[in-house]
Amino acid sequence: MKTNLAPLGPKAGKESVRSHNLSLVLRAVLDEGEATRAGIASRVGLTRAAVSSLVDELIDAGYLTEHGKAFSGQAGRPGTVLRMSRTGPAGLGVEINVDYISASVVDLSGADRFRLTEHTDNRGGPPADALGRAAQLAARALASAEEHGLHAVAAELALPGLVSGGTVRQAPNLGWSQVAAEGVFAQALAAARPGHRALPVTAENEANLAALAELWFGGLGPRRSFLYVSGEIGIGGALVVDGELFRGAHGFAGEIGHVVVRPDGPRCRCGANGCLEQYAGQAALLRAVGLDEKAGLDGVEELARRAAAGDEATVGALEDAGQMLGLALSGAVNLLDPDAVVLGGIYRGLARWLAAAAGRELAQRVVSGLWAEDRLLAASLAGTTVAARGAAAHAVWASLPRGAESRLR
Amino acid sequence: MKTNLAPLGPKAGKESVRSHNLSLVLRAVLDEGEATRAGIASRVGLTRAAVSSLVDELIDAGYLTEHGKAFSGQAGRPGTVLRMSRTGPAGLGVEINVDYISASVVDLSGADRFRLTEHTDNRGGPPADALGRAAQLAARALASAEEHGLHAVAAELALPGLVSGGTVRQAPNLGWSQVAAEGVFAQALAAARPGHRALPVTAENEANLAALAELWFGGLGPRRSFLYVSGEIGIGGALVVDGELFRGAHGFAGEIGHVVVRPDGPRCRCGANGCLEQYAGQAALLRAVGLDEKAGLDGVEELARRAAAGDEATVGALEDAGQMLGLALSGAVNLLDPDAVVLGGIYRGLARWLAAAAGRELAQRVVSGLWAEDRLLAASLAGTTVAARGAAAHAVWASLPRGAESRLR
The missing domain is CATH 3.30.420.40 (ATPase, nucleotide binding domain)
Known part of the structure; x- marks a missing residue:
């Protein structure tokens, strides 16, 4: 679903044209962070006068604010800079x-x-x-x-x-x-x-929503298609394709936590056996190193401390989980061919121990031969918000x- | 990538408007199979005169042909019926x-x-x-x-x-x-x-392309999002989302044949171990019942004959393969949430033996609890073309x- 970025002609229905053009102007400011009326006009292909009228409406409605002066490097008087409103x-x-x-x-x-x-x-x-x-x-x-x-x-x-x-x-x-x-x-x-x-x-x-936050505010650079995997009590997953959520036919796409990694493995809360969650979910990680699986994020911090201190059993448990994660991810990459796989949630802080083992499975199993280490990333956003x-x-x-x-x- | 179906206004550039409107007219005829000028005009929202001029151009260019008369049930003289050209x-x-x-x-x-x-x-x-x-x-x-x-x-x-x-x-x-x-x-x-x-x-x-053929010419009814799995020497896979191919970031999406089902399984031609292809590809199926894996489609026919005759070893081998197929498909459905999974290629003729075992895995492992038997379909198109x-x-x-x-x- 690409948005048509060309301005609509004046006969396409006055209201819809104005609403469409308002959105073009807003989008220009959102994309650029700040913009002048002249910059917007040249970007969206409307006249300077039309843009000014649209900008005035957006300022009145509280969407845009005006700041200082920007020199365009071109002839003429400098324009004021427009930004999205902070209030x-x-x-x-x-x-x-x-x-x-x-x-x-x-x-x-x-x-x-x-x-x-x-x-x-x-x-x-x-x-x-x-x-x-x-x-x-x-x-x-x-x-x-x-x-x-x-x-x-x-x-x-x-x-x-x-x-x-x-x-x-x-x-x-x-x-x-x-x-x-x-x-x-x-x-x-x-x-x-x-x-x-x-x-x-x-x-x-x-x-x-965490995947969208990573897309919009994280450090993915030009990558617009990625699988986001979020370690939590469960394992959340999301697929972003060309900068948009891929929801599937019923809105349930991305459930990588219930991809099977050992058909005869332990029973999962979902009713099946051997789901990834049973090997790489938060409870499984804590259990594997002898911590109380109800210890929550404190337990995860303790896990990371032990791993950072070089505790062999902890590092080994994380590598085992990383391998299972890699098995599920390699299937997902073969099916979806994303630009990148992003490890979020508790995986972000554990990525240095999980990623090597996961990366080995990906390198061996992604069929295109195109797998490269830098396609497996730790999320750049952290925390509970x-x-x-x-x-x-x-x-x-x-x-x-x-x-x-x-x-x- | 939805196509904008509204006619463009007259100011949007004369050439592009005409080309866009020509495509609207063609699409109306393609969708309907046959259509009158009046029917097209009301469907696409252009005047009857505008549609007539577009239709004339499409007839001249060899895209449309005119046939007989159709009574619209409305007042006025009957229109001739337009169809896509057979030449x-x-x-x-x-x-x-x-x-x-x-x-x-x-x-x-x-x-x-x-x-x-x-x-x-x-x-x-x-x-x-x-x-x-x-x-x-x-x-x-x-x-x-x-x-x-x-x-x-x-x-x-x-x-x-x-x-x-x-x-x-x-x-x-x-x-x-x-x-x-x-x-x-x-x-x-x-x-x-x-x-x-x-x-x-x-x-x-x-x-x-086989998936597109199934979408356009097969029996999928209203289903527009599906995973197509084609049994062959290899296992081909394709994902259609909202009626369009989903290609992934590099064009390599859909490779379900190399989804792992047994991490320590036999070595696959792709270099990894335990890929689905090693359990449910054509060669694996033939091998499992003692047929020459180079026997090709003749071998597959023999396999189907034995299964139809109730040969237990053959039926058992197909059920084992169906289970492996179901394992890989359940992961794919959890990730992609398609409307349906379509079994094509040699799986079409073997579906009655494969589908029950595959369906059991799907019913158990698809996490939404929304799996229903009728979402696993045999392709309706067969053959090598x-x-x-x-x-x-x-x-x-x-x-x-x-x-x-x-x-x-």
Whole structure:
């Protein structure tokens, strides 16, 4: 789904033309970070006068702000520089994962302006409780943002499971099944913010949103097609193709955690045997070195400390997990042929021990003979608010005039 | 990459508007099979007069023909019916596989008008020899087509390997590596047809083209996203998403034959161990029942005969292969979430024995819990000219005014 970047002619319906052209102007500023009216005009192929009128509308609506002067190097007077507004419309992202809840508020440039994380065990409890606590956390983040002139226009939930049509079909590691997360969260958020207008809420798989955050704010450079694998209690996976999420026919693509690596291996929470998650999920890693599998992120830090200290059993366990990861990844690369594979979540901090073994499997098994070490990357974003930030940016950009949200394709 | 189906306004550049609108008209006829000028006008949103002028141009260029009368059920005089021309522009498709070469000539509707297959062992010989024989075969098919008023405007090669930029990077089962197939074939075809204008030639992976043939001419109904798995000497795979080929970052997506099913399994021709091809490829199937693995399609027929006669060893071997196929497919479905998985090539005729075991693995391992038996299908097209037909239609539709080739999305 490429966006048509040419300006539409004046006969294509006045409203739709203006909305399309507004989005072109916004996208130009998003892409460039800052831009002049003349620069935008030459980029989008509209007259300077048309661009000025569009820019005025976007300034009035709070999308753009004007700053200083920029010398274009060309004849004529210098133009003022336009940037995405640091105040006004904002996006809210909220992640509920197995052992934390986090919230992020971003401005129109995608900058992460407010974030909060609450460490809490969300396993097994009633989904409405976790969604309610998430709404409380979100309300706190929104209140801080409002003090700085940022007003959320849309919210997105990031959830570790199969999400479609606003409902969590399955999130085995939370113990959720058929949870109408969008609706429940929207209501809880409205209750937590009396006197505020209700926000439109969407829900999405958290690995998908972490992958978008990596695409938009990470260090992938020109790579636009990648498989993102996120080590967590479960293993999240997402596929980005040409800068867009690949969701599959039902929205469930990317579930690399349940790719089989040993057909007769241990039973997985999903009901099958020998899934990757049983060898390279967080619990499996902790178990393999004798740590309590409920030790969570503290346990993962201890694991990394031991590995860094050269503890042989720990390094060996990570190499074994890396090999299993490599087996599953080599199949995925043969099927999907991405530019890169990105290791996120807890894999980011463990990549120096996992990547060598995974890379050996990839080098041996990727059939094109095109596998190169530099196609396996550690994510450049870390922490518990990555998916929430992706969700927040996704939400606010989707609320822009149609087309502008496709900024970074 | 959706095609914009709205007519462009009159100011968007006269040439591009006309070319775009020509493609809209053609696409309307392709989609409907037959159409009246009035029907086209209401479908594409242009005036009847504009459509008539476009239709006249397409009739003059040999794309459309006029037939009889159609009563629209509306007031006014009946319109004549327009169809894609059965003569004039045609597409040539040529497949070189391990043990045969085939050629197909299709008309503008995609109908398979002439086809030829030559059974021949193409393993290990100089690539130029096989490409030369393919050109001879193609020249014969083209000569027959010309006697019926069909003139190829483009050709496409279908090859069992990794193809990108006109070059076969690797086709392990042919023993080819770095073969500039497009150029060599174009030259050989020109030499085989003295006095004819040279045809533009493209090359593509054969499973990709067989999958397109299944999409366009098969029995998939509304399914537009599927994984196509083609049993052959190797195992070909292709992914179609929303009616379009998914090629991956380098054009090598879909290589399910080299997904690992037993990490310590037998060595594969690709250099890795335990690839699916070693358990469910044609040679492995023949070997498993004690048939000569070089027996080719005759051997596969014998295999099917024994299974149909209830030979337990044969049925057991097919079930084992089906289980391995199911293991690899379940990983692929978890990653890609397609509408359907289509078994083509030799798997089509063996599906009744393979599908039950494969289906059990899928039911157990697809994580959404959404797997349903009717998502695993046998291909509806059979024979050695399926990929060639896909190639021929792909070639001729790509030569139409820009946009019309996307007929069946």
